[in-house]
Amino acid sequence: MSDEQVRLAELRDEIDQIDQKLMELISARATCAQEVAHVKTTANPGQDVFFYRPEREAQVLRRIKEQNPGPLSGEEMARLFREIMSACLALEKPMHIAFLGPVGTFTQAAALKHFGHSVISVPLPAIDAVFREVESGAAHYGVVPVENSTEGMINHTLDMFMSSPLKICGEVQLRIHHHLLVSPKHKDQEITRIYSHQQSFAQCRQWLDTHRYGIERVTVSSNAEAARRAGAEPGSAAIAGDMAAELYGLEKLANSIEDRPDNTTRFLIIGREEVPASGHDKTSILVSMRNKPGALYQLLEPFHRHGLSLTRIETRPSPSGTWAYVFYIDFEGHMEGDQVCKVLAEVEDEAVELKRLGSYPIGVL
Numbered sequence: 001m002s003d004e005q006v007r008l009a010e011l012r013d014e015i016d017q018i019d020q021k022l023m024e025l026i027s028a029r030a031t032c033a034q035e036v037a038h039v040k041t042t043a044n045p046g047q048d049v050f051f052y053r054p055e056r057e058a059q060v061l062r063r064i065k066e067q068n069p070g071p072l073s074g075e076e077m078a079r080l081f082r083e084i085m086s087a088c089l090a091l092e093k094p095m096h097i098a099f100l101g102p103v104g105t106f107t108q109a110a111a112l113k114h115f116g117h118s119v120i121s122v123p124l125p126a127i128d129a130v131f132r133e134v135e136s137g138a139a140h141y142g143v144v145p146v147e148n149s150t151e152g153m154i155n156h157t158l159d160m161f162m163s164s165p166l167k168i169c170g171e172v173q174l175r176i177h178h179h180l181l182v183s184p185k186h187k188d189q190e191i192t193r194i195y196s197h198q199q200s201f202a203q204c205r206q207w208l209d210t211h212r213y214g215i216e217r218v219t220v221s222s223n224a225e226a227a228r229r230a231g232a233e234p235g236s237a238a239i240a241g242d243m244a245a246e247l248y249g250l251e252k253l254a255n256s257i258e259d260r261p262d263n264t265t266r267f268l269i270i271g272r273e274e275v276p277a278s279g280h281d282k283t284s285i286l287v288s289m290r291n292k293p294g295a296l297y298q299l300l301e302p303f304h305r306h307g308l309s310l311t312r313i314e315t316r317p318s319p320s321g322t323w324a325y326v327f328y329i330d331f332e333g334h335m336e337g338d339q340v341c342k343v344l345a346e347v348e349d350e351a352v353e354l355k356r357l358g359s360y361p362i363g364v365l
């Protein structure tokens, strides 16, 4: 055997022994999680038991990122633990996660990033269908897009909160890379039509105008549907992400064609219960104010006075009447905190209506 072969054999032997220990430790962790489930169930007989604990998961993942010794990056290590926790949770209770489908969309990628791969993911055709699935109890949680860094808010999601009793339980951000995709079967044919979702066309507008000017752009209901069509129709291409490309066996004609290199979409996790504080949280509310001078100042002033940082404010037309508005506000802090309680009490005094959409851990992954 050469020196190289001897050294490789030694190192592989070492890796085998480490893997054995890792396996034993992961199994011990999984047994612990089963015991946690037993404690939760026996402490709440006949009641709805919440096996998924977003605040605890956020604390675990934050600690892993902070204490990670390297050489793997904190993100990489957290991703591995994300999957371990996902498998442990599935042992406690398999989670049904509804998402804006079909299979292969960025929303599915966001759901898997947030919950890990050991969930049962349920694709639904529209944002309101995801809300309904969770409201009815058919799914434990739902995942819907809420804003994109290039294109702004997804108003349909915001508007759903006006009437839905659901709570926001978490958030997850996903870097969105779009590719120009074709079927390997038809790749020699001239492209006369490009399919994509309207948001993706908007996020790649400049690239398309420069590189594929004049080619027909056909808007479809999702990127995954665009990929499906490009796979079936000669002379067509799709703009979609990696998951859709893989699902329909498409090839990349051009990689990462989004106009802004930091193109990111934020998704919300919706559920039926409130989430306790994790130590690094955000709160979302909907507020409608009387239509009078200084109303917006009056709404925002308590946040400034109590030192609460606003991360977003959006205005939406109120369903109650013409020229009336509802403000959708995100800020740092948890509803269990003193400062947040004081601010919300003051806002409530002045508002026509205040709806607490939820406090939830700031995205870790």
Ligand SMILES: O=C(O)C(=O)C[C@]1(C(=O)O)C=C[C@@H](O)C=C1
Binding pocket: 033, 036, 037, 051, 052, 053, 054, 056, 057, 060, 084, 085, 086, 088, 089, 092
């Ligand atoms: O700590 C809990 O409550 C658990 O159920 C354990 C555990 C874990 O594997 O660490 C699993 C699922 C929860 O979402 C959070 C954490």
